[in-house]
Amino acid sequence: MKALAKKPSRLFAKxxxxxxxxxxxxxxxxxxxxxQRYLVRFAAFLTCAVLLFLVGYILVMGIPNxxxxxxxxxxxxxxxxxxxxxxxxxxxxxxxxxxxxxLGIGAAIYLxxxxxxxxxxxxxxxxxxxxxxxxxxxxxxxFGMLFFVTALKxxxxxxxxxxxxxxxxxxxxxxxxxxxxxxxxxxYREGSFGLGxxxxxxxxxxxxxxxxxxxxxxxxxxxGRIVGESAALIYTAGTVAKVPDSLFSSTRTLAVHxxxxxxxxxxxxxxxxxxxxxxxxxxxxxxxSSKLARRITxx
Numbered sequence: 001m002k003a004l005a006k007k008p009s010r011l012f013a014k015x016x017x018x019x020x021x022x023x024x025x026x027x028x029x030x031x032x033x034x035x036q037r038y039l040v041r042f043a044a045f046l047t048c049a050v051l052l053f054l055v056g057y058i059l060v061m062g063i064p065n066x067x068x069x070x071x072x073x074x075x076x077x078x079x080x081x082x083x084x085x086x087x088x089x090x091x092x093x094x095x096x097x098x099x100x101x102x103l104g105i106g107a108a109i110y111l112x113x114x115x116x117x118x119x120x121x122x123x124x125x126x127x128x129x130x131x132x133x134x135x136x137x138x139x140x141x142x143f144g145m146l147f148f149v150t151a152l153k154x155x156x157x158x159x160x161x162x163x164x165x166x167x168x169x170x171x172x173x174x175x176x177x178x179x180x181x182x183x184x185x186x187x188y189r190e191g192s193f194g195l196g197x198x199x200x201x202x203x204x205x206x207x208x209x210x211x212x213x214x215x216x217x218x219x220x221x222x223x224g225r226i227v228g229e230s231a232a233l234i235y236t237a238g239t240v241a242k243v244p245d246s247l248f249s250s251t252r253t254l255a256v257h258x259x260x261x262x263x264x265x266x267x268x269x270x271x272x273x274x275x276x277x278x279x280x281x282x283x284x285x286x287x288x289s290s291k292l293a294r295r296i297t298x299x
Contacts, residue, residue: 055279058272058275058276058279059276059279061272061275062272062273062274062275062276063273063276065269065270065272065273066273066276066277067273069081070082070083070270070273070274071083073243074242075241075242080261080267080270081241082254082257082270082273082274082277084241084242084243084251084252085241085252085253085254085256085257085274086254086277086281087243088158088237088243088244088251088252088253088254089227089253089254089255089281091158091162091244091251092158092161092162092165092226092233092237092251092253093223093226093227095158095159095162095166095247096162096163096165096166096169096222096226097166097169097219097222097223097226098166099162099163099166100165100166100167100169100170100173100222101173101219103166103170104169104170104172104173104174104177104218105173105177105215107125107174108173108174108175108177108178108181109177109181109203109208111125111126111178112178112181112182113181113199113203113207114199126175126178128171129171129174129175130171130175132170132171133171133172133175136231137168137229137231137232138231138232140164140165140167140168140232141164141231141232141233141234141235141236142235143164143167144160144161144163144164144167144232144235144236145235145236148160148163148164148236149235149236154248155248155250156236156237156238156250157236157237157238157244157247157248157249157250157251158237158244158246158247158248158249158250158251159247159248160236160237161232161233161236161237161251161253162237163236164232164233164236165225165226165229165232165233168225168229168232169221169222169225169226172218172221172222172225173218173219173222175218176214176215176217176218176221177211177214177215177218179214180211180212180213180214180215180217180218181207181208181211181214183211183214184206184207184210184211188206188207188210189202189206189207191206192205192206213294216289216290216292219289220285220286220289220290223285223289224282224285224286227253227254227255227278227281227282227285228255228278228282229253229255230253230255230256230258230259233253233255233256234256234259237250237251237252237253237256238250238251238252239252239256239260240252241257241260254274254277254278254281255278257274258271258274258275258278261274
């Protein structure tokens with residue numbers, strides 16, 4: 001009996017000794033830094049692997065289904081053309097940015113250059129912008145339907161969808177532009193003021209050119225959200241698969257086009273092909289914006 005009683009106590013003693021040894025190892029600074037480095041590398045590898053898997057899966061499933069019929073000018077139930085949706089997506093991007101860019105950049109310039117530090121209004125606007133950035137797109141779609149479609153009687157149209165998306169991406173453009181302007185060294189402004197330039201000239205000639213890469217990053221994020229948006233546009237722009245005759249015609253973007261095809265369940269192959277085109281558009285927008293930002297910065 002005594003021998004049996006000693007075995008559990010020895011076992012617990014060995015476990016305690018092992019735990020104490022493990023704690024000493026973890027307390028070692030070198031071991032901790034090495035463990036953190038491995039964890040960071042694993043996280044980076046996992047992120048890249050998931051991204052490559054998703055992109056590869058879309059390309060493998062979509063490229064074989066690309067055909068000339070998908071790029072016909074008019075949509076029919078036989079060709080399931082994505083060309084009208086592609087044109088509508090480009091129009092939606094241009095109209096939404098036409099409204100949101102001047103407002104977002106102008107508001108960011110005012111908050112950073114023309115208000116005093118510690119201003120309560122600035123803090124309130126920042127909190128509001130961050131809150132609006134986290135609101136689900138379906139809520140924006142409901143607001144757009146109630147305000148633009150119903151109250152203003154714009155109906156399901158291109159302009160209703162563009163105005164809704166401009167409100168949706170405005171907080172993103174505002175916050176990214178503000179952070180880009182704040183990142184410009186204060187010595188740039190002091191040097192400009194020392195040479196006799198006014199505040200407006202300093203902003204336009206010194207601050208904004210230096211902040212352009214950050215501003216373009218916000219524009220890229222906004223364009224990506226516009227391209228991939230479907231929930232808000234279903235309630236504001238509609239699902240008509242044709243090139244709009246005017247700003248007040250109902251339209252369908254590529255994301256809505258993908259949703260419509262997949263929900264019908266009859267054109268899954270064409271849905272994957274549309275996803276490939278949508279992926280190429282996003283990559284092209286990012287590459288073009290980055291190249292333009294580098295050229296402007298060097299110039």
